[in-house]
Amino acid sequence: MSHSITKRRLAAVVASALAAASAVTAVALTGPAAQAGPKTPTLRSEAPRDLEVGSAVWGQRELIGYDRKHPTEFQRILGAEFGSLTPENDMKWAELHPEPGVYDFSGADAVVAFAKANGQEVRGHTLLWHSQNPQWVTDASAGWTCQEARDVLEEHVRTVVGRYAGEIYEWDVANEIFQDDWDAGGVRLRTEANPFLKACAEDPVALIGDVFRWAHEADPAAALFLNDYNAEGVNTKTNAYYDLATELLADGVPLHGMGAQAHLSLQYEFDESVTENFERFADLGLQVAVTEADVRMPLGDDGEPTAEQITLQTERYRKLLDACLDVPSCSSFTVWGFDDARSWVPGVFPEGYATIMTGEYVKKPAYHTLLDGLRDATPGTGPRTPPVPAR
Template identity: 80%
Template sequence: MSHSTSTTRAAGVAAAVAVLALAVPAAQADPSGPTLRSEAPRDLEIGSAVWGQNELLDHDRKAPTEFQRLLGAEFGSLTPENDMKWAEIHPEPDVYDFSGADAVVAFAKAHGQEVRGHTLLWHSQNPQWVTDAAATWTCAEARDVLEDHVRTVVGRYAGEIYEWDVVNEVMQDTWDAGGVRLRTEANPFLAACSDDPVGLIGDVFRWAHEADPEALLFMNDYNAEGVNAKTDAYYALAQELLADGAPLQGFGAQSHLSLQYGFDESMQANFERFADLGLKVAVTEADVRMPLGEDGEPTAEQIALQAERYDGLLQACLNVSACTSFTVWGFDDGRSWVPGVFDEGYATIMTEDFEKKPSYVALLDGLTDATPGTSPRTPPGLSS
């Protein structure tokens, strides 16, 4: 990856975004100018999450919605936000619903984009039949169900997914009772195989690799940006899996940030230590939320700080050659998951009317500085 850095960059970004934050309204998305996708380094995918079931089933290449046009023009990679989670793709024991995931893959093919698969093993958003059955599963029964799911889903999209979040959020947080450890209670599959959860995790990677040998296979979690107790636990888990021959190939930091907290300056160092294990790294679900006033609007200072945080995430990725992708968890506020979960908002890089925020400009400038010119990944005509 070709990178350029400057000791004055942080100050420059802060000054630039402070001015941009005062501009009202923000600039409307320009269909003729440079895009995040066109300015990205040749070996870095800039992606967005998208819910295919909601947004892409009606895709008509000749008459796309504004959302679809921007999704195709601005991003070289797509992550199904919900379409590949168990509750959506495997709603009944013998039923698979690929409609939403197929829509994402079809859109990506039509626009020359890559796809990140998300996710195969997670404690959340499981269908009721899994929750009910897990209470009585033996480890052998849980393994059979999980293996069938992994081989079926990964196999269906073999050759069409360049990275998979195979294992998602398998570590407890530091503030949970008992501290950082594997989620052997909340995760139904790890619970059934609590005598050897690491062995099961290793096998999930093996099943995924056998179903698609070309895909890069990641562990992924939140609060995993910097060097901390949680990432120490993941680092130890990665070492154990690799020593046992599991085809673990990457570590992803979700990067759901809030302006209520500081920015972890050790993110680059954290990425570097995983890279030293021979793993790829990625920013997989970036957004930067904030508490809003009674009028529902951010302050100029919040807007400027948000842009700095997005830039900080991007620079941590750009400064580590093993960083393969930088994905925002949706690009417009109208589709952001944040207001429905947190008492915060304004988390993405465009408004619900697709106005570019200073955070978008900070990412665009950071990508342009890293590699001037146009990436060959952008097919002709897609930037307009």
Template identity: 80%
Template sequence: MSHSPQMKRAAAVAAAAATVLALTVPAAQAARPEPTLRSESPRDLEIGSAVWGQNELLGYDRKHPNEFQKILGDEFGSLTPENDMKWAEIHPEPDVYDFSGADAVMAFARANGQEVRGHTLLWHSQNPAWVTEAAGTWTCDEARDVLEDHVRTVVGRYAGEVYEWDVINEVVQDDWDAGGVRLRTEANPFLKACADDPVGLLGDVFRWAHEADPDALLFMNDYNAEGINAKTDAYYALAKQLLADGAPLQGFGAQSHLSLQYGFDDSMQANFERFADLGLKVAVTEADVRMPLGDDGEPTAEQVALQADRYGRLLDACLAVSACTSFTVWGFDDERSWVPGVFPEGYATIMTGDFEKKPAYDVLLAGLRDATPGRSPRTPPGLNR
């Protein structure tokens, strides 16, 4: 009998909320390791988390990890440097690179047998002062030289160790921005300098990254990019243009920063499928589900259940498309979540600040387990198993 993903999520939430009675089990059975997201994920899908290496992984001791580090290693097969590879951190001065945070992420990944997603090479935000101050003064040739040196230096340093790169990040405006949906030729200093041919510059960024590491999969990445809308239409057109120009674009990533104040876009699977039809890989790259909280700072039971459902629907859309290579949460615990510092919302991750697993975690675990009947590729959600 076939069961819908929604029914399975509801069952997982109910099971997580129920009281578990203590049972006597044989010692061998009791000794079995507890299942993790990593252990239950299909072999053709990386389950990952963002981590700020500079804050959490410097001085990591493999024999004596702290609780956060142990969970990070046990639960996830992929890591994304949350900030360590952004320009402000890794390239703080024109002739200065600081690889300490990124190196810490790479070292942790090697020690724990994990993959790494690189993030990010071209973005209009979190740039150092020397870049933002140059906006509007660079010629296109000057901007290209700076950008090419950065891309080749950073990608080259980690060649062979990063399996996917967010090469271009948030290069398309939203419909509520001035000028509507179009390339960010005002906010992005490099696109601004090369506004006469911004697509040509984007194509070269992919070429430089590919030449620095031919084995890494190269992605475009953005928020509000889950379903079919004006923004993803623009990305779809950009992807076709870049591919027609011979650029080594290989993937499309939907960040998936969701809020319970808005609905869920049911066209996410269809959106992933149309990019896959172009020959691209797709990925959920930065998933979290935030919500407004009451005066006590706590969510309601209804919010907790709805959050679990949203996480499950994100995973279902990925599992249903064989081209979806990775599913990454943007941090796994509320203590380190970026959300409260930016939005009047919270409770966005799959664990509390003291690492208590939420129903959202249980739904992801159940979805991964259900998609992994001991073989690869995965079984899409909703099919008999």
């Protein structure tokens, strides 16, 4: 089936068009005096119809107890600016599956409920990853056979994907499964760090393929992605992903997309081959996506960026968006949180100022360049120009 637009997304487009038509009719009936002033453009309102613009959000911290009539300022912005949400942590193993046979869906349910209330889509994140696993997985995996690892993973995938079937439009199924050039052993599958791949190290590709099959059987409508950092341009790691994708597709695995996280830092040069990389995965018949974008930087003693850093950050956000807009198969563009107060960056790196708004929700130049890029990409509320070809 084609995954360029799901039935849910098509229904949302139709509903939006009907709502717009109703608004026009109401204006015609009530006259100019009753017309409200023009609404402030948002990333969501300016996004092409065939591209979801999203943000990560930690539902357990920000969305539990959401009251649609009395939203917090954060919730109001989240609903207004973005058409897609990614649970930042709520669908990772440690949060979702803390004990054998025990699931805590409260955070993930809060994200899905908020998305429903605000007419948004949800990206699932993530099913197979070497990090943020609960202690019981770490302890048990030391003695797992491959079959035992498969059984645990299959039960998790079918339970989680099945619970949200019809409510998730894209899933990051396999996350960060390749090492980097700078890791011991170079670019190769993480058969040491990932407990499931380690247990099935004799044939890890077979396990990866089955994770996609289990997810697809649990929700045939969801587009299923590989996802990683340092996966923006053409490099050793993305070459390995390209070879893996080719192998999986040849084996009939329901793989539908390749996601580039795009966690960037101004300490490193920008890879200018993003469009080229996206195009080669699109040529395989896959969707591509920018899944976790932010652009961090080292800050001075005052905690503030320089004017030059702000300019560079703005340019890099725009280059990421343009690469997505230029490739018709790019289905979503997601920032990893929209405000600095909730950014993961300072807790992990000695850097900051990574998002598109300050902690007080002041829109940075990076925000405005994304808004301008989205506006330039589409006439009115139509699809990108030229239209996305059917597959």
